[in-house]
Amino acid sequence: MVTRGFVGRRQPPETGARLPPGQYLTDDFPILQIGPNPAVDLATWRFTLREGSRPIKTWSWAEFEALPRTTWTGDIHCVTKWSKFDTTWEGVSFDDLLADAGIAAPTNFLVAESYDDYSTNVPVADLVGGRALVATRYAGQPIHPDHGGPARLFVPHLYFWKSAKWVKGLRFTNVDTAGFWELRGYHMYGDPWREQRYIGD
Amino acid sequence: MSSATSVIEPVVFRWHRAEIVAIAPVTPHVTSVRLRCGLAAAYRAGQHVDVRLTAEDGYQAQRSYSIASAQDGSGTFELMIEGLPDGEVSGWFSQAAAVGDHVELRGPIGGSFSWDGPDGGPLLLGGGGSGVVPLLAMLRRRAQGWRQIPAALIYSVRTRAEAIALAELESLAAADPNVSLHLATTREAGGRRIDAALVGDALARLGPPGKVFLCGSNRFVAAASDLIMAAGVAPGLIRTERFGA
The missing domain is CATH 3.40.50.80 (Nucleotide-binding domain of ferredoxin-NADP reductase (FNR) module)
Known part of the structure; x- marks a missing residue:
């Protein structure tokens, strides 16, 4: 449906090709979250892998920082329509977490759980093979609390609400179990290139 | 998606056609836009909608805007849109939009930031x-x-x-x-x-x-x-x- 009088601002082709449908490029780094930043103290910070309610492995901050590091540079896409190009993140890959825990993924799905009330679900297949980190550095610096530090899940090929801020653990589930936004109408998977913003997209 | 037991608000956000029935500046930078749309039948205070504009060649742009009105049974609701410098969508509302124009909307979105x-x-x-x-x-x-x-x-x-x-x-x-x-x-x-x-x-x-x-x-x-x-x-x-x- 054409909107009378709307022309729009065209991106250069090289920019447009990197923007998923419905997205626009920003140089800012907008902040979106459900409430205030939670108080997270590195002295008591823990990261725990669980299967259901059973803990598999827990790391302290010092233990976590000693794990192998992976760096990723590329574009991120937020469901609120902004995309940001050429961002650099560093952290521990999901593969390296599993290796340090000495396990293979026990189920095909998990829920990332955060120090605030937030949670989000991601299929294990989208985390393995170097596709995801638990990130602790952005642009070479510790991640600012506004952007989810000290540690956030980082799954850049999905909309950024899947990259849970202030993450405290990953809980393997037998079935794909909706998280905070997925219970409120957001898409269970969230592929920006298929514009899966909301249920039914 | 069919995890019906766990879905709090089972909604599907389809695009709806909406007609501008009133439009007026409310401050030097903000325009009030009242739209007639099926979505006006049910929403919570605090929620927002996605707005989509389409150019002649099919190019589209989307932005999110908060609803300013409370449900009133009129079949319409009010958005208040701040005109941003170079705003691709907000600029259309502040400079080109007129009563009788149509846009596309979906929502209402944002169950967390809402109140009744x-x-x-x-x-x-x-x-x-x-x-x-x-x-x-x-x-x-x-x-x-x-x-x-x-x-x-x-x-x-x-x-x-x-x-x-x-x-x-x-x-x-x-x-x-x-x-x-x-x-x-x-x-x-x-x-x-x-x-x-x-x-x-x-x-x-x-x-x-x-x-x-x-x-x-x-x-x-x-x-x-x-x-x-x-x-x-x-x-x-x-x-x-x-x-x-």
């Missing part, structure tokens, strides 16, 4: 600039039958001339003993930013809040959150929406 009378209060609301729009919707909803719920609005804005719905808010606060307005004008002589004293005044009028909603720039929301938590309000009561960087 049965949710209760007291309501502590904090808005920075156009971040006041979803809070205005909450106050309008409250006025439809929930006036016994105390509400305090902290509103930070550059100047009085740029304050959205200021006459409505001031007359509400003057007429309703359960509502207080705490205005912080940041770019006027004698003005101030939100500070501990302002938050203290609001809490003294309101009593301990049951719900806190903060919306505005990141700077405003971060400052307001910190001040409200420092005044003893539990973080879990606070819901935030932010725009810009």
Whole structure:
């Protein structure tokens, strides 16, 4: 449906090709979250892998920082329509977490759980093979609390609400179990290139 | 998706055609747009909609805007859209849009940042600039039958001339003993930013809040959150929406 009088601002082709449908490029780094930043103290910070309610492995901050590091540079896409190009993140890959825990993924799905009330679900297949980190550095610096530090899940090929801020653990589930936004109408998977913003997209 | 047992709000957001039935500036930078649309039949105060515009060649742009009105059975609702410099979508609303034009909408979106009378209060609301729009919707909803719920609005804005719905808010606060307005004008002589004293005044009028909603720039929301938590309000009561960087 054409909107009378709307022309729009065209991106250069090289920019447009990197923007998923419905997205626009920003140089800012907008902040979106459900409430205030939670108080997270590195002295008591823990990261725990669980299967259901059973803990598999827990790391302290010092233990976590000693794990192998992976760096990723590329574009991120937020469901609120902004995309940001050429961002650099560093952290521990999901593969390296599993290796340090000495396990293979026990189920095909998990829920990332955060120090605030937030949670989000991601299929294990989208985390393995170097596709995801638990990130602790952005642009070479510790991640600012506004952007989810000290540690956030980082799954850049999905909309950024899947990259849970202030993450405290990953809980393997037998079935794909909706998280905070997925219970409120957001898409269970969230592929920006298929514009899966909301249920039914 | 079919996890029906766990879905709180089973909704599918389809695009709806909407017609502009009224449009007018409300401040030098903000335009009120009233739209007739099926989505107006059911929404909660605080929610937003996605707006999509389509050019002749099929190019599309989308943005999200908060609903300013409360449900009123008219089949319409009101958006208040701030015109941003080079705003691709907001620029169309402020410069080209007219009564009778059509756009596409979907939603309403945002179950977390929303309020209705049965949710209760007291309501502590904090808005920075156009971040006041979803809070205005909450106050309008409250006025439809929930006036016994105390509400305090902290509103930070550059100047009085740029304050959205200021006459409505001031007359509400003057007429309703359960509502207080705490205005912080940041770019006027004698003005101030939100500070501990302002938050203290609001809490003294309101009593301990049951719900806190903060919306505005990141700077405003971060400052307001910190001040409200420092005044003893539990973080879990606070819901935030932010725009810009």
